[in-house]
Amino acid sequence: MTKINWKPGTMLSPLPPVLVSCGTVDKPNVMTVAWTGIICSDPVITYVSIRPQRFSHDIIKENGEFVINLPTWNMVTAVDFCGVKSGRDVNKFKEMNLTPLACPNVKAPQIAECPVSIECKLKSITNYGTHDMFLAEVVGVCVDDKYINEKGALDLEKAGIIAFAHGNYYTLGRNLGSFGFSVNKAKLKQMQKMEKVEVEVKPAHKKPVSDEGKKFSEKKRRSPFGRSPFHSRFKGKADAGKAPNKSFGPRKKLAKKPNKK
């Protein structure tokens, strides 16, 4: 194995592509942000890194509040649209059928369609070059009760949150184990069994194979992780997730050249 040395780059992935809402319920704006994360657990401190050119930049700077909303897979068009169109030119809430909802702790609106909305109060702004880092304290979290399971915990696997990795959006796929499984003997054994299975990548060209060979390759190709919950949705099978009752599709033509992150 040889590792190639590249110059510094924004290679960290996957990242959460979140919808950052700001302004007020009457005059809301929303932008997509991937440069975000948690800095401290108690108090809960987070950040979003925003270029000064963004319309949202000055709104958040002025109001000192914003909301980080976690979008679901069926909102991916809205996620992309809010990341290529500016609130200077369009009302992204209206265009994407998003609903601005009042928050209990901040004046900035949350997005009703997102299962989790994190209310943030600005602590500081630091410039690091292309981006300003908005450091903020989390002052409340609003959760859609339909994603709370029988144990009272938030079941985000059911919600279908998404990831952003090297320019593409992804669903999360299978749960591979919960926090600390590596020190639980039974759970570890289960995982090690899965880790050993080789997942073959399908070749681009089709070679004729014998019946014996066919059986073997079919068996080997089947993923040990099973089908993603989203597979059945796209195949339209019984019990598949229902189509979203709201359309998040853009009404107007998308921008030809997306803004640089």
Ligand SMILES: Cc1cc2nc3c(=O)[nH]c(=O)nc-3n(C[C@H](O)[C@H](O)[C@H](O)COP(=O)(O)O)c2cc1C
């Ligand atoms: C997936 C994705 C992630 C993005 N992440 C960021 C980010 O972290 N920081 C940033 O300044 N812009 C980011 N952008 C670009 C802004 O969302 C985009 O410029 C948007 O139009 C700004 O909206 P506004 O002008 O209404 O504030 C991202 C865009 C996409 C599609």
